[in-house]
Amino acid sequence: MHGDYGSQIRGRGVVGVAEDGFFEQCYEVVRQVPAGCVTTYGQVAALLGNPRRARFVGFAMHASPGMAAGVPCHRVVFKDGSLARGFAFGGEGVQRRMLEEEGVAFLPDGRVDMDRHLWEVL
DNA sequence: CTTATGACTATGA
DNA sequence: TTCATAGCCATAA
Numbered sequence: 001m002h003g004d005y006g007s008q009i010r011g012r013g014v015v016g017v018a019e020d021g022f023f024e025q026c027y028e029v030v031r032q033v034p035a036g037c038v039t040t041y042g043q044v045a046a047l048l049g050n051p052r053r054a055r056f057v058g059f060a061m062h063a064s065p066g067m068a069a070g071v072p073c074h075r076v077v078f079k080d081g082s083l084a085r086g087f088a089f090g091g092e093g094v095q096r097r098m099l100e101e102e103g104v105a106f107l108p109d110g111r112v113d114m115d116r117h118l119w120e121v122l
Numbered sequence: 123c124t125t126a127t128g129a130c131t132a133t134g135a
Numbered sequence: 136t137t138c139a140t141a142g143c144c145a146t147a148a
Contacts, residue, residue: 041130051131052143058129076129084129095129 022048026060027071035072036103037119038112040079047121062087074098075119081111 029044041054041061050056061073074095077083088095096106105113 045130050144053145054130054143055128056130056144061129073129078129079131087129 022050022053022056023060023063026057027064027069030061030064030072030076031070033072033075033119035075036117038075038077038081038099038104038114038117039119041076042079043119044076058084075102077112081107081114083112 025048026044029047030039033039041057042051044057045051045053048057057076061071061076064071064073066073074089083095085092089098096110099112100106104117107113
């Protein structure tokens with residue numbers, strides 16, 4: 001069980017990246033994000049050595065098995081702190097609620113306080 | 123080869 | 136500051 005994450009998507013858009021383990025790499029990186037912290041698609045992509053593949057990271061998250069597999073995809077947000085809309089976990093605000101539960105502070109604008117919770121690689 | 127799609131990012135008005 | 140557009144990579148048709 002595992003390894004076949006990317007194989008599920010393959011329609012037209014992306015995938016094949018999984019052949020390089022891109023998906024798994026994304027999951028591995030996201031898995032390292034501690035609770036109460038968030039990271040960005042570009043950050044994950046950069047850690048993989050491909051800052052331009054931020055969009056593919058998004059796909060990986062979309063296809064991510066979820067917390068059940070140890071992939072807190074809800075901790076992955078936009079570079080400006082915004083959250084995915086209409087695609088996340090089956091409801092808007094759900095992701096935000098999960099982050100708040102972990103202690104992530106949100107700005108009045110509805111964005112994550114990146115200055116405070118942006119995950120930094122050590 | 124060109125077009126279309128995509129949980130992104132950067133830039134310009 | 137917010138909104139709109141372009142660029143980005145990769146795959147499929």
